[in-house]
Amino acid sequence: MDMDYIVIGGGSGGSVMAGRLSENADVQVMLLEAGGRGDSWLVNTPAAAVAMLPTRINNYAFETVPQAGLNGRRGYQPRGKGLGGSSAINAMVYTRGHRSDYDHWAALGNAGWSYDELLPYFKRSENNGRIQDGFHGNDGPLHVSDLQTQNPFQQIYLNAAREAGFPINDDFNGATQEGLGVYQVTQRNGERWSAARGYLQPHMGQRQNLHVETGVQVTRILFEGRRAVGVECIQSGSKRVIRARREVILCAGAFQSPQLLMVSGVGPGAHLQQHGIEVLHDLPGVGQNLQDHPDFIFGYAAKSLDLMGISLGGTAHMAKETLTYIRTRQGFIGTNYAEAGGFLKTDPSLAAPDVQLHFVVGLVEDHARKLHAAHGYSCHVCVLRPKSRGQVTLAHADARQAPLIDPAFLAHDDDLETLLKGYKLTQQLMNAPALASVRHQDVFTAGVQTDDQIRHLLRERSDTVYHPVGTCKMGTDAMAVVSPTLQVHGLEGLRVVDASVMPTLIGANTNATVIAMAEKAVDLIR
Numbered sequence: 001m002d003m004d005y006i007v008i009g010g011g012s013g014g015s016v017m018a019g020r021l022s023e024n025a026d027v028q029v030m031l032l033e034a035g036g037r038g039d040s041w042l043v044n045t046p047a048a049a050v051a052m053l054p055t056r057i058n059n060y061a062f063e064t065v066p067q068a069g070l071n072g073r074r075g076y077q078p079r080g081k082g083l084g085g086s087s088a089i090n091a092m093v094y095t096r097g098h099r100s101d102y103d104h105w106a107a108l109g110n111a112g113w114s115y116d117e118l119l120p121y122f123k124r125s126e127n128n129g130r131i132q133d134g135f136h137g138n139d140g141p142l143h144v145s146d147l148q149t150q151n152p153f154q155q156i157y158l159n160a161a162r163e164a165g166f167p168i169n170d171d172f173n174g175a176t177q178e179g180l181g182v183y184q185v186t187q188r189n190g191e192r193w194s195a196a197r198g199y200l201q202p203h204m205g206q207r208q209n210l211h212v213e214t215g216v217q218v219t220r221i222l223f224e225g226r227r228a229v230g231v232e233c234i235q236s237g238s239k240r241v242i243r244a245r246r247e248v249i250l251c252a253g254a255f256q257s258p259q260l261l262m263v264s265g266v267g268p269g270a271h272l273q274q275h276g277i278e279v280l281h282d283l284p285g286v287g288q289n290l291q292d293h294p295d296f297i298f299g300y301a302a303k304s305l306d307l308m309g310i311s312l313g314g315t316a317h318m319a320k321e322t323l324t325y326i327r328t329r330q331g332f333i334g335t336n337y338a339e340a341g342g343f344l345k346t347d348p349s350l351a352a353p354d355v356q357l358h359f360v361v362g363l364v365e366d367h368a369r370k371l372h373a374a375h376g377y378s379c380h381v382c383v384l385r386p387k388s389r390g391q392v393t394l395a396h397a398d399a400r401q402a403p404l405i406d407p408a409f410l411a412h413d414d415d416l417e418t419l420l421k422g423y424k425l426t427q428q429l430m431n432a433p434a435l436a437s438v439r440h441q442d443v444f445t446a447g448v449q450t451d452d453q454i455r456h457l458l459r460e461r462s463d464t465v466y467h468p469v470g471t472c473k474m475g476t477d478a479m480a481v482v483s484p485t486l487q488v489h490g491l492e493g494l495r496v497v498d499a500s501v502m503p504t505l506i507g508a509n510t511n512a513t514v515i516a517m518a519e520k521a522v523d524l525i526r
């Protein structure tokens with residue numbers, strides 16, 4: 001079967017690409033997704049994310065190589081598997097990054113990617129249920145709304161922020177990013193709004209020219225000379241070849257896009273040869289430049305049924321909340337867990353906030369892989385623009401095996417020092433009376449006092465807050481993988497459109513930006 005466009009991966013980037021390109025009835029678009037349909041209640045019900053985050057349900061659940069900066073521990077790297085990709089398992093926080101992030105991309109030589117040039121694509125994608133102003137869109141496919149949980153801990157958090165003297169912000173995506181507040185989320189009527197739900201699922205079975213196939217793992221991109229002409233994939237145990245007349249669009253995410261390029265012969269030549277892969281195009285930047293937000297979590301036990309926890313009272317409360325949710329889509333079950341947070345500067349002279357907080361209505365340890373019986377709350381703090389640079393390399397020439405993921409967390413001393421400052425700011429917030437008065441145990445930071453003790457704790461307990469980017473970076477230098485039009489350098493008929501093309505990590509959660517970038521990519525193609 002011949003297609004005009006083949007989109008590899010139905011995550012945040014891929015859903016936009018296939019959904020938008022198939023608006024033109026004259027082109028045949030095929031989307032190939034390794035996972036399932038991403039439309040179950042587990043995906044749609046926000047609180048059910050707690051079942052996916054620590055497990056292999058809709059999740060690749062990757063691990064990193066041992067991290068020297070984390071005292072030799074392996075990090076955890078959940079990644080969504082199924083339509084919607086990581087937007088089907090993520091925490092639904094809708095933030096976009098700071099104006100300066102995009103102006104920096106443009107200054108690096110990426111013409112067309114400044115904030116003012118990207119803003120129309122954020123707006124085109126967005127359907128914001130509350131805010132109507134020049135920064136927001138109100139009729140796009142991606143629903144963004146206020147939480148419907150009415151959790152009293154949102155107010156407790158805001159009161160603590162005021163007591164500690166931090167500015168309050170009720171729109172992190174408006175004129176000013178700095179401040180603390182309650183997040184808007186990618187939800188509609190209390191249900192998760194993944195990229196697939198916004199861009200793909202409404203058109204599946206409706207548009208004759210949109211062909212979405214799940215359970216199909218692409219194993220190789222096929223080339224004729226230097227032109228991508230199709231893909232080889234595995235479906236129900238059988239090998240299949242599908243050809244693309246116009247373009248192959250790679251949207252497999254920050255780990256699997258560079259991996260697929262490498263197993264297809266595109267990447268650092270010597271590394272490919274080590275794995276017996278014939279080098280089609282020696283492109284040294286593939287898999288390099290991995291950046292991710294290193295993150296530390298404060299955790300407190302607190303006796304409140306408004307907080308997630310395992311107890312008899314908690315079970316009865318959740319049963320009641322489940323009924324409320326079924327009837328009205330209100331209450332705890334609509335939680336994205338990371339209900340509040342915000343952006344702070346560790347030094348007032350900085351041009352942009354350099355740490356982000358996520359306040360969670362549950363006691364989180366090790367990505368919910370370690371459960372606590374107690375009810376409680378947590379607060380993440382992460383470094384927004386780490387200087388450490390990691391890489392994704394091949395463990396194997398077979399795309400079905402996990403790649404080697406090395407985020408190089410806290411490899412650069414400045415990242416540790418920024419996290420140390422972020423720790424102290426977050427501690428001020430956590431110790432403000434509104435929060436301090438409702439807890440009965442400091443689970444992770446009790447007795448930690450000196451800077452060296454804090455540094456040790458940060459290396460002992462930090463890990464990702466799930467925003468890997470940069471492994472097929474956009475640019476014009478020798479290590480760039482794609483051009484500012486997202487075409488793979490030196491090849492034809494092949495683009496990458498996902499988190500991997502960000503040249504530098506933005507200072508925010510990454511889903512909205514991947515979606516806006518894909519909206520722009522659609523304009524670059526059609």
Ligand SMILES: Cc1cc2nc3c(=O)[nH]c(=O)nc-3n(C[C@H](O)[C@H](O)[C@H](O)COP(=O)(O)OP(=O)(O)OC[C@H]3O[C@@H](n4cnc5c(N)ncnc54)[C@H](O)[C@@H]3O)c2cc1C
Binds near residue numbers: 012053079093468
């Ligand atoms: C646990 C978690 C929490 C997060 N929380 C937030 C948040 O609150 N807010 C926010 O903005 N961002 C958040 N993020 C980040 C955000 O969701 C991602 O940055 C974004 O979804 C990445 O989009 P992508 O298109 O690059 O990749 P993905 O959405 O990961 O999509 C890649 C897709 O490609 C498919 N694929 C891979 N290889 C193949 C292959 N060989 N063949 C076929 N298909 C393939 C995968 O199955 C997957 O569906 C979170 C991420 C995670 C994992």
